[in-house]
Amino acid sequence: MISLVFCTQRLLFCRQEQQIQWPDAQALGALSAQGLVPTEFQFTHQGRTYAVLEAPPEALPPAGFIFQSLRALFGALDEGLFAQISRVAQLLEWNRTHQYCGCCGQATERQEALARVCPRCAHSAYPRISPAIMALVIRDQELLLARGPHFQPGVYSALAGFCEPGESLEQALRREVREEVGLEVDNLRYFGSQSWPFPHSLMVAFTCQFAAGSLVLQPEEIEDARWFPSHALPALSPPISLARKLIDATVAALHTQHP
Numbered sequence: 001m002i003s004l005v006f007c008t009q010r011l012l013f014c015r016q017e018q019q020i021q022w023p024d025a026q027a028l029g030a031l032s033a034q035g036l037v038p039t040e041f042q043f044t045h046q047g048r049t050y051a052v053l054e055a056p057p058e059a060l061p062p063a064g065f066i067f068q069s070l071r072a073l074f075g076a077l078d079e080g081l082f083a084q085i086s087r088v089a090q091l092l093e094w095n096r097t098h099q100y101c102g103c104c105g106q107a108t109e110r111q112e113a114l115a116r117v118c119p120r121c122a123h124s125a126y127p128r129i130s131p132a133i134m135a136l137v138i139r140d141q142e143l144l145l146a147r148g149p150h151f152q153p154g155v156y157s158a159l160a161g162f163c164e165p166g167e168s169l170e171q172a173l174r175r176e177v178r179e180e181v182g183l184e185v186d187n188l189r190y191f192g193s194q195s196w197p198f199p200h201s202l203m204v205a206f207t208c209q210f211a212a213g214s215l216v217l218q219p220e221e222i223e224d225a226r227w228f229p230s231h232a233l234p235a236l237s238p239p240i241s242l243a244r245k246l247i248d249a250t251v252a253a254l255h256t257q258h259p
């Protein structure tokens with residue numbers, strides 16, 4: 001049995017020779033003294049059982065370990081395990097932030113697996129998922145890649161942004177591309193999607209074709225955006241990311257069409 005210890009949105013682990021280590025009996029003993037609460041969110045992965053526990057918000061990590069954001073594990077664990085942990089993290093976060101009714105303030109009760117219900121006014125709250133689009137704009141043999149101010153140095157990626165109320169994914173994509181880089185696009189093609197648990201997004205990726213306009217960058221969001229020839233791309237995000245899969249698949253398709 002492996003114990004995963006969450007402290008609000010952070011998870012307890014350490015790294016030894018690039019491998020993620022989960023807390024051992026000694027670390028768990030040290031944390032127990034500070035109060036450690038078991039949760040219902042147990043799962044198995046590759047024959048191993050993972051128990052999920054919660055430490056109080058003020059808990060101090062045991063010697064040699066740190067509480068760190070889930071983001072630090074992205075790319076460091078196999079995809080299946082990361083998906084399980086990110087599911088649990090989103091459920092814990094929903095549980096933590098929906099203890100009281102948003103309508104009348106009464107304490108809510110857990111009803112079904114994925115519902116918290118108010119016993120006074122019957123308002124129910126389900127885990128929130130915020131859809132976001134990712135857009136890879138293609139112009140002949142070139143790809144439009146951009147970088148935001150928070151990216152690792154030198155890394156570029158596809159454009160991305162959250163859907164707003166009332167929008168379809170396609171409308172959100174056209175608006176985001178227009179706002180971030182000033183271009184109009186056409187011929188949207190769905191590529192794939194990925195849960196993006198920071199804290200509760202669903203990333204939905206498309207390719208699209210350049211239709212009109214010239215690059216005008218939105219300063220707060222986009223530090224740089226350029227057309228890159230498909231055979232000369234800059235540094236990209238890790239292979240586990242949807243952005244990277246989108247870019248790699250698009251480059252492969254372009255090279256098959258025009259070897």
Ligand SMILES: [Zn+2]
Pocket residue numbers: 101102103104105106118119120121122123
């Ligand atoms: Zn209520």
